[in-house]
Amino acid sequence: MISRASLRFSLGRFTTAEEIDAAAAKLVAVVTHLRQNAPAFEFD
Amino acid sequence: MAGPIYLDYNATTPVDPRVLEAMLPYYREHFGNAASRQHAFGWKAQEAVDRARSQIAALIGADSKEIVFTSGATESDNLAVKGVARAMCAQGDHIITVTTEHKAVLDSCRELELEGFSVTYLSVDGAGFVEPEAVRWAMTPRTILISVMAANNETGVLQPIAHIGRIAREAGVLFHTDAVQAAGKVPFNVAQAQVDLASITAHKMYGPKGIGALYIRRRTPRIPLAPLVHGGGQEQGVRSGTLNVPGIVGFGRAAEIAAAELSTEGARLSHLRDRLWDRLSSTLSDVSLNGSARSRLPHTLNVSFGGVEGQALMLGLEGLAVSSGAACTSAAAEPSHVLKALGVPDDLARVAAIQPRSIHHR
Numbered sequence: 001m002i003s004r005a006s007l008r009f010s011l012g013r014f015t016t017a018e019e020i021d022a023a024a025a026k027l028v029a030v031v032t033h034l035r036q037n038a039p040a041f042e043f044d
Numbered sequence: 045m046a047g048p049i050y051l052d053y054n055a056t057t058p059v060d061p062r063v064l065e066a067m068l069p070y071y072r073e074h075f076g077n078a079a080s081r082q083h084a085f086g087w088k089a090q091e092a093v094d095r096a097r098s099q100i101a102a103l104i105g106a107d108s109k110e111i112v113f114t115s116g117a118t119e120s121d122n123l124a125v126k127g128v129a130r131a132m133c134a135q136g137d138h139i140i141t142v143t144t145e146h147k148a149v150l151d152s153c154r155e156l157e158l159e160g161f162s163v164t165y166l167s168v169d170g171a172g173f174v175e176p177e178a179v180r181w182a183m184t185p186r187t188i189l190i191s192v193m194a195a196n197n198e199t200g201v202l203q204p205i206a207h208i209g210r211i212a213r214e215a216g217v218l219f220h221t222d223a224v225q226a227a228g229k230v231p232f233n234v235a236q237a238q239v240d241l242a243s244i245t246a247h248k249m250y251g252p253k254g255i256g257a258l259y260i261r262r263r264t265p266r267i268p269l270a271p272l273v274h275g276g277g278q279e280q281g282v283r284s285g286t287l288n289v290p291g292i293v294g295f296g297r298a299a300e301i302a303a304a305e306l307s308t309e310g311a312r313l314s315h316l317r318d319r320l321w322d323r324l325s326s327t328l329s330d331v332s333l334n335g336s337a338r339s340r341l342p343h344t345l346n347v348s349f350g351g352v353e354g355q356a357l358m359l360g361l362e363g364l365a366v367s368s369g370a371a372c373t374s375a376a377a378e379p380s381h382v383l384k385a386l387g388v389p390d391d392l393a394r395v396a397a398i399q400p401r402s403i404h405h406r
Contacts, residue, residue: 005354006334006368006383008198009320011313011343012053013060013250019049020316023364024323030360031328034352 050365053248054197054225054344059294060250066297067252070290078287079278089289096296103299104223104242105233106259112279113292116256117224120243121148121191123258123272123283124220128189128241129156131268132218136188140164142174142203143385146222148243149191150381162186170387171336172201176208183215190219194226194237198382199335200344202230209238218267224248228302229341230310234259240267246291251298255291258283314342321345334388348388 009023050058070092078093080086097108114120129139141153143165153163164182166174179190190212195202205221212219220241226232227242228249234242240263245256260267260282275284324331330350349357354368368380380388 003353004348004350005352005357006346006348006380006388007357008054008367009051009317009345009347010054010200010367011051011316011320011345012057013309014058015051015053015313015316015343017316017319019051020320021323023049023051024320024327026361026364027324028327030357031349031352034356034360 048363048365052365052367054200055367056247056253057250059252060298060301062301063251063294063297067290067294070293074289076289078289079276089287092289092293093287096292096299099296099300099303100244100257103232103303104227104244104259105235107262110234110259110262112258112260112282113287113295114256114258114283115254115288116247117146117222117243117245118148118256119272120245120256120258121146121220121222122152123269124241124243125149125152125189125191126156127269127272127282128218128220128267129161130159130270132188133161136186137161138164138184138186139189139191140166140179140182140187141191142166142168142193144168144172144174144196144198144201144382145191145193146197146224149193149222153191168385171338172196172199172334172382172386173336173339174203174208176204176211179208180211180215183217187215187217190217191221192219193222193224194232194242195223195230195341196335196382197225198380199346199386200225200341201335202226202339202341205237205239212240213238225341225344228299228306229343231306234261246295246298249298249302252291252294255288255295257295310342317343317345321347334383334386346383 074088076085076089078086078089097111101108101111114123137160139153139156139161141149141163157163166178166182168174174192190208192203192205192208194205209219218240221237221239223232223242224245225248227244240261242259247253260269269282271282273284278284278287324347332348334346334348
């Protein structure tokens with residue numbers, strides 16, 4: 001069983017382009033890091 | 045970037061400074077009870093309530109006499125669903141709703157089942173839509189109410205409520221919609237959607253928490269509604285209790301601003317939302333969009349990431365305030381019932397939420 005995670009992003013009146021770019025960069029970094037460091041049993 | 049990034053506006057929104065400014069005098073000098081008919085303090089409060097009622101009615105294309113104030117959308121949903129069912133128990137005992145509704149509707153229906161009502165929970169397709177014709181097929185001569193939300197809080201999917209409204213009206217069955225996430229975000233008009241009842245709330249549109257409304261269509265005969273709260277007979281006897289005047293004033297101003305800025309803000313946010321999705325889907329493998337990409341709220345994005353565990357992801361995302369389900373469901377730490385209904389496997393629908401330590405707003 002490969003684990004998966006779901007996230008809801010909901011933007012609003014005070015959301016800026018800079019925040020979206022920072023959020024995207026953070027997500028890409030964290031997801032990449034977790035996939036590289038995931039225990040082998042998660043991928044059987 | 046200073047401080048956490050708040051991307052959880054479907055859970056709640058900050059109060060807009062313009063809204064707060066409008067509210068403050070009604071805590072201080074204009075603190076009167078709107079039901080005090082004998083003096084100027086009461087008149088001043090009543091004037092403010094009347095103005096706010098018109099602003100809120102205008103946002104959804106209603107008449108101000110059709111707006112009843114409540115403590116929020118959960119109460120509005122409870123009042124609509126339980127109120128109609130209990131008032132109409134002589135005419136019928138069947139209710140139709142959808143599995144992806146908010147818990148305020150689903151739990152109200154469960155409560156009614158304990159009271160002897162029968163409820164049909166329609167399923168949705170993989171994109172999150174309910175089939176309007178399925179509503180027609182589910183109707184029986186005993187059906188008294190249909191409740192289908194306008195926009196889903198988790199996926200942002202917009203249900204075909206105008207189509208369902210037409211079917212309901214043709215059949216002479218009352219139609220309620222939870223319009224909490226749609227009102228003020230996308231065009232929502234009670235006449236176009238042919239709804240009889242609609243739940244809305246202030247804190248999803250930059251107003252304060254603790255104030256909501258139920259739209260109740262005026263017609264002859266009146267829509268039967270058994271009150272949940274009894275007392276002073278305020279709000280046409282439908283919802284007793286001293287009116288939350290500052291909250292109502294804030295709700296009115298929030299509705300006015302939302303109506304004025306709806307189209308420009310919707311365009312701005314859908315652009316930012318798509319930019320986020322483009323970054324994620326072009327950089328990462330094994331990411332998928334949950335719910336329809338075609339018909340959804342402009343500011344909502346629900347994504348599944350393969351090969352990562354939910355809890356670890358949320359821990360890694362410190363500084364990013366996001367949710368994977370309804371905030372009230374997150375507290376229960378259960379998989380999202382909405383994603384499950386879309387056919388997203390359990391593991392994908394695992395709920396987790398990060399709470400930021402502090403939020404900075406510009």
